[in-house]
Amino acid sequence: xxxxxxxxxxxxxxxxxxxxxxxxxxxxxxxxxxxxxxxxxxxxxxxxxxxxxxxxxxxxxxxxxxxxxxxxxxxxxxxxxxxxxxxxxxxxxxxxxxxxxxxxxxxxxxxxxxxxxxxxxxxxxxxxxxxxxxxxxxxxxxxxxxxxxxxxxxxxxxxxxxxxxxxxxxxxxxxxxxxxxxxxxxxxxxxxxxxxxxxxxxxxxxxxxxxxxxxxxxxxxxxxxxxxxxxxxxxxxxxxxxxxxxxxxxxxxxxxxxxxxxxxxxxxxxxxxxxxxxxxxxxxxxxxxxxxxxxxxxxxxxxxxxxxxxxxxxxxxxxxxxxxxxxxxxxxxxxxxxxxxxxxxxxxxxxxxxxxxxxxxxxxxxxxxxxxxxxxxxxxxxxxxxxxxxxxxxxxxxxxxxxxxxxxxxxxxxxxxxxxxxxxxxxxxxxxxxxxxxxxxxxxxxxxxxxxxxxxxxxxxxxxxxxxxxxxxxxxxxxxxxxx
Numbered sequence: 001x002x003x004x005x006x007x008x009x010x011x012x013x014x015x016x017x018x019x020x021x022x023x024x025x026x027x028x029x030x031x032x033x034x035x036x037x038x039x040x041x042x043x044x045x046x047x048x049x050x051x052x053x054x055x056x057x058x059x060x061x062x063x064x065x066x067x068x069x070x071x072x073x074x075x076x077x078x079x080x081x082x083x084x085x086x087x088x089x090x091x092x093x094x095x096x097x098x099x100x101x102x103x104x105x106x107x108x109x110x111x112x113x114x115x116x117x118x119x120x121x122x123x124x125x126x127x128x129x130x131x132x133x134x135x136x137x138x139x140x141x142x143x144x145x146x147x148x149x150x151x152x153x154x155x156x157x158x159x160x161x162x163x164x165x166x167x168x169x170x171x172x173x174x175x176x177x178x179x180x181x182x183x184x185x186x187x188x189x190x191x192x193x194x195x196x197x198x199x200x201x202x203x204x205x206x207x208x209x210x211x212x213x214x215x216x217x218x219x220x221x222x223x224x225x226x227x228x229x230x231x232x233x234x235x236x237x238x239x240x241x242x243x244x245x246x247x248x249x250x251x252x253x254x255x256x257x258x259x260x261x262x263x264x265x266x267x268x269x270x271x272x273x274x275x276x277x278x279x280x281x282x283x284x285x286x287x288x289x290x291x292x293x294x295x296x297x298x299x300x301x302x303x304x305x306x307x308x309x310x311x312x313x314x315x316x317x318x319x320x321x322x323x324x325x326x327x328x329x330x331x332x333x334x335x336x337x338x339x340x341x342x343x344x345x346x347x348x349x350x351x352x353x354x355x356x357x358x359x360x361x362x363x364x365x366x367x368x369x370x371x372x373x374x375x376x377x378x379x380x381x382x383x384x385x386x387x388x389x390x391x392x393x394x395x396x397x398x399x400x401x402x403x404x405x406x407x408x409x410x411x412x413x414x415x416x417x418x419x420x421x422x423x424x425x426x427x428x429x430x431x432x433x434x435x436x437x438x439x440x441x442x443x444x445x446x447x448x449x450x451x452x453x454x455x456x457x458x459x460x461x462x463x464x465x466x467x468x469x470x471x472x473x474x475x476x477x478x479x480x481x482x483x484x
Contacts, residue, residue: 010293010317011183011282014275020119022276023126026237029085031063031078032129036087036111038062044102049083049090051076052102077136081236084132085125086110123279126237130280133236137229138167170202170222171229172284177201179281179292182273185314195230195244195269199223223268230271238277242270299324303337307352307359311417322359331366334359339370343379345449350413357383361390368393382407405446408432408439413450416457426461433458433467440467440474444481452478 013019023029038059044052051059053072059079060071082088086108110128113121181193199222204211211219223244230241245267273281285292295317298309306325310318326334342356343349360367371387374380375397382403388396399407412432415425433439443455455475462468 008180008285008290008292009183009185010295010297010313010321011179011278012295012317012320013279013282016119016123019276019279020122020126022237022274023122024114026126026129026235026276028078028081028133028235028237029126029129031074032082032085032087033111033114034063035059035075035078036082036107039082039088039105041104043105045090045105046102047092049080049103051079080136081129081132082108085128087114087125126276127280127283129236130238130284133232133238134168134171137232138164138171172288173202174198174226175281176285178271178273179278179285182278185316190272192240192242192266192270192272194265195223195226195271196265198271199226227269230269233277237274238280239271239273242266244269295320296324297321299328301325303334303341307338307341307355308348310355311348311351318355318358319362322355322362326359326362331363332370335363335367335370336373338363339374339380342383343377345379347449348417349379350410350450351417353379353383353410354414354418357387360387365391378403378406379410382410401442402446404436405439405442406448408436409443409446409448409451409454412454412457413448416450416454422461425457426463429458429462430464430467433462440470444474444478446478 014022044055046052056072056075057067059075061067063071063075063078065071065074079088083090087110089106089108091104091106110117110121110125113125117125178193178198182190196219199219200211203218203222204215208215227244230239231243233239234241247267282292282294293309293312295313298306298321301309306322310321313321329337338356338359342353344352360371368388368391371384374384377384382399385396385399386407412425412428415428436442440455444451448454452475455471455478459468459471459475462471
């Protein structure tokens with residue numbers, strides 16, 4: 001079995017053009033673009049590039065948020081994104097001009113790309129916006145900052161007790177777990193994930209049975225921190241989020257405004273990644289050097305890379321990847337390349353041949369000449385006969401007995417490498433043994449690198465005790481024969 005398989009399964013991303021449209025429609029990027037177009041020579045910014053307080057009400061009005069309430073805060077957030085995403089360019093106050101109290105603003109290079117750029121340009125701008133929000137999400141809370149400001153007006157970082165690296169690592173771990181739950185076969189998929197489950201995935205040890213009160217308290221604290229962070233991520237389009245029920249935040253002894261359903265897990269917060277969010281988290285993982293494959297990555301690669309790569313894909317993703325690969329090639333050429341790449345005696349070869357057979361099924365009748373050309377091939381002849389028989393082809397020569405047993409060993413080796421369902425493997429093993437009398441007496445003699453390993457596996461999974469014992473004896477003979 002290949003030992004270099006990535007931790008993450010492949011993701012099926014939406015087309016770039018669709019993702020770019022989603023990015024442009026996100027509330028936060030929309031506001032940032034509006035402010036970038038609104039800002040002119042009269043816009044005044046501070047030393048950190050932020051809009052001065054006096055201009056925030058006007059900016060909020062421009063966004064239709066109103067000059068009061070939370071409007072200025074939302075405007076300030078959108079302005080920071082406009083700066084970080086290159087939609088505006090900020091010039092600091094002129095140090096040589098003592099009268100210059102504020103910096104000036106001009107249009108950034110990326111502002112024109114909002115209307116003239118391609119999907120990749122838009123997505124790059126959106127990723128910059130996401131990074132800005134991520135930085136805000138790991139920043140200290142306002143009340144924590146207030147408590148850490150000393151008499152001199154400076155922040156006392158020892159009092160603050162804030163570790164940006166630890167904060168980022170925890171949040172990225174949560175986002176990584178949410179990504180994994182979304183793309184894993186049998187995972188959450190498009191269903192929302194309860195916030196407590198995400199928090200617990202980072203805190204509760206895998207080998208812990210019943211969590212202790214201390215651990216539960218840590219999960220509760222982390223959950224409330226994540227609630228704040230996902231509220232920030234929703235306007236940038238990373239997630240769809242149902243926040244924690246306000247009734248849960250009532251002080252001890254207070255009565256909630258509305259009755260609380262204790263059984264409703266959704267009141268603790270529910271979150272799911274959007275298609276744009278999947279793109280964004282994957283992009284951040286790739287930037288961090290994490291192997292995060294996507295369907296379509298192999299479409300321009302050779303047949304050998306495709307067949308090896310499909311070993312990492314669950315069945316639906318493998319089919320989609322193969323279809324994209326075949327779409328770029330003439331059917332006859334694709335069939336020849338696939339068969340050539342399926343040869344080999346290395347550990348991954350049986351699974352390559354299985355994926356080759358599945359790919360040839362998608363090629364259609366144009367593959368027949370290439371398939372017939374390998375009928376006498378020791379490694380591919382059995383595969384070729386199965387493919388032709390499934391298509392109802394005529395004049396298919398009967399295989400020699402040695403090829404029948406070699407194909408049986410190769411097929412089971414591929415299934416073991418694919419790590420499929422136990423019931424499916426049991427059915428395959430028992431069918432093969434039932435079809436051939438004296439199966440194990442012939443099988444241990446098969447000249448295949450995986451013969452002993454396959455026979456040992458057959459002894460483990462066959463439900464008939466007598467057959468299982470015969471399989472183990474045959475595996476011993478195969479090892480003795482090969483000197484292993």
